Amino acid sequence: MKILVVDDDPMVLEVLKHSLAHSGYDDVTVAQSAVEASQIIAKANPAFECFLLDMSMPEIEGDDLCYWVRQLPQYASTPILMVTALANKRDIDRAFAAGASDYITKPIDMSDFGMRIQQIDRKNSQNAFKAPASISLLDKQDQEPDRIDFSKPVHLGEITGEVDLASLENYLLQLSRKGIEGLSAFAFTIADAAKFHFVCTTEEYLDILKSTGQIISDHLAASGFFLSYAGSGSFVGVGQNANLHHDEWEKTERSIQEALAKVAVPSSLGLPSKIQVFSGVPLRLNGKYAERSLDILYRTIVEAEDRCGDTSWAQV
Known part of the structure; x- marks a missing residue:
């Protein structure tokens, strides 16, 4: 090396x-x-x-x-x-x-x-024989690039506060080692994400992910946050001072929904007419135990996915 x-x-x-x-x-x-x-x-x-x-x-x-x-x-x-x-x-x-x-x-x-x-x-x-996570969308012949693995994390780029998922884990572990408190984890999952992935081209699907990630970033009621795309249509993040009150977090979710409703989606047959995301309430992270903090981080994704109820396409 x-x-x-x-x-x-x-x-x-x-x-x-x-x-x-x-x-x-x-x-x-x-x-x-x-x-x-x-x-x-x-x-x-x-x-x-x-x-x-x-x-x-x-x-x-x-x-x-x-x-x-x-x-x-x-x-x-x-x-x-x-x-x-x-x-x-x-x-x-x-x-x-x-x-x-x-x-x-x-x-x-x-x-x-x-x-x-x-x-x-x-x-x-x-990773020596794999394509890089930052994907060049079209080759010189304008051919469709290799499809993104639906379940795998991707570093999308162009999103405020975005880091790749492995770096987010390392960030959280580092703060846990220092015993830093006051952090919360949160997640948002795109409803019908697997359907978008199945029907859309790679370029269209990446555009949906980037638009969704930036709108989530723009509307977060948290400071000092980092956000990652974790795969399967889910974004996960860590921030300080995230408003943990259920009603306030619902307002954040609604404001994100309203902004996403204005994003154009492909007109392919069978696709939803708009992008929707759902979130669980942010969870406090344990500032002393790194492994517990990582467990909490991923539990937020499960809660967001449960709210989506997007089970019919889960195996696509």
Whole structure:
């Protein structure tokens, strides 16, 4: 695995490089600034397969470098692990908003660090022969691209607050490790999503997902939120200060429904005339137990799917 490590502290670079070599990763390049890193990235051939970035660096900080890397098409889904002394929620939010895949704080627990690098390596190996999650809609012959797996997560792009599902899980785990409280999980599921997937072209289905995700983002009564498309027509998110009162959340759902009613849907035979989403009431996340928080996160999807009652197409 080809890795780029960026940190302004030479000692940290040496420690990380030594730790990576000890775990069997010898193809490691180091840089002491974002400017130096950008020059190395621009010339890299083959491309890097993993980035380790410090957050706090002079001139250009790590989250800005992370954002720049994410805009490069070849690095749209490359793992980016932030390795930093910054441990408060504001900095964690900055990193994930910039496109970070995971976050680890200094002083580094080397056993945990090694485990996460190995996880990244395994995921890279699993994805080596798969199409990237960010889909190029049409090829040069304007042929229909491979259909999206209905049940699988997809990073849609262009949605405010969106991160991919694996990054959302890592974000939640990081906050849980820090014991950060006051977070809620929520989910929205598109009614008849499987029908849209079955009848629509890939481009039409992606347009429906993107429109739905952006409208949900625009109407969320939560601050500091992140949103992911989890597959099967469901969006799941985490935010602070989400209004947990049932009546208020119903108002949020209705306002989303009203906005979605104005979105044009394909006129294919058998499709619903409008997009509808349903949600369960947001659930408080446990700030101390990471596994319980993940259970709660996915329970919100089940509740939203139950409200849809879209069972007749579940096996399409």
